[in-house]
Amino acid sequence: MHICSEYLKLAKRNRSTTDMQDNKQTVIRLNDIAYRYPRGESLQFADLEVTNGQHTLILGDSGSGKTTLLHILSGLLKPETGTVQVDGQQLYELPARKLDEFRGQRIGLIFQEAHLVKSLTVRENLQIAQGFAGAKINHDRIDEVLALLNLAHKANSYPGKLSRGQMQRAAIARAVINRPAILVADEPTASLDDRNTESVLSLLLTQAEQQGATLVVATHDKRVKSRINHAYQVGGVV
Numbered sequence: 001m002h003i004c005s006e007y008l009k010l011a012k013r014n015r016s017t018t019d020m021q022d023n024k025q026t027v028i029r030l031n032d033i034a035y036r037y038p039r040g041e042s043l044q045f046a047d048l049e050v051t052n053g054q055h056t057l058i059l060g061d062s063g064s065g066k067t068t069l070l071h072i073l074s075g076l077l078k079p080e081t082g083t084v085q086v087d088g089q090q091l092y093e094l095p096a097r098k099l100d101e102f103r104g105q106r107i108g109l110i111f112q113e114a115h116l117v118k119s120l121t122v123r124e125n126l127q128i129a130q131g132f133a134g135a136k137i138n139h140d141r142i143d144e145v146l147a148l149l150n151l152a153h154k155a156n157s158y159p160g161k162l163s164r165g166q167m168q169r170a171a172i173a174r175a176v177i178n179r180p181a182i183l184v185a186d187e188p189t190a191s192l193d194d195r196n197t198e199s200v201l202s203l204l205l206t207q208a209e210q211q212g213a214t215l216v217v218a219t220h221d222k223r224v225k226s227r228i229n230h231a232y233q234v235g236g237v238v
């Protein structure tokens, strides 16, 4: 795997700038965003600014556009209009390959389903996450994250051999492995009981704090809403 030195330099520069300042720099900025799916309705989104460490709920009715917004701010879906800045970078000014690397380095994604590669072990899933970010394989970092998420004993297991909770922890491990600036989670607690919801929420918040990431969570779940103060309302179809 090659190292994309340009982006590693950018990531280091952003981190040291943050360290030197008061930890309140803007980590996400969305302006004038609109999106229309082919043959779909036009979705328009209010502007959003999130500062470093300001964990944020994305709220809205079913079908209002929460998942669409998460995909836009993760660099997965180019908006029809507007700009998306994450960690100082205008996402959609990057060519596709560099956008993929930037996402791998600076954006951790967590969906309702873990989406681990089934034919690879937990360790290998983390290795490919490092590779996608254009970084060298770093087994020390993998061991560190597996230990933090209480998964060290499952490093060589395949996803099919994990419990649901272990699978979710592995998905969180993959999301934080490259020390992202933002952690984006789409309905991470849907269909979980109270005990597992509390455990996933605590893990997400703890990992965000420990890795210096800002958590962005789309949810309907009152249990999640009670834990995060900053909220952004998705308006709906225009």
Ligand SMILES: Nc1ncnc2c1ncn2[C@@H]1O[C@H](COP(=O)(O)OP(=O)(O)OP(=O)(O)O)[C@@H](O)[C@H]1O
Binding pocket: 037, 038, 040, 041, 043, 060, 061, 062, 063, 064, 065, 066, 067, 068, 069
């Ligand atoms: N691939 C697609 N093609 C066409 N329309 C789509 C597509 N994905 C989503 N939509 C439409 O875009 C709108 C927003 O969908 P989105 O999934 O972002 O909403 P949501 O707020 O996340 O909903 P929920 O809370 O039910 O998950 C909906 O009207 C949906 O039908």
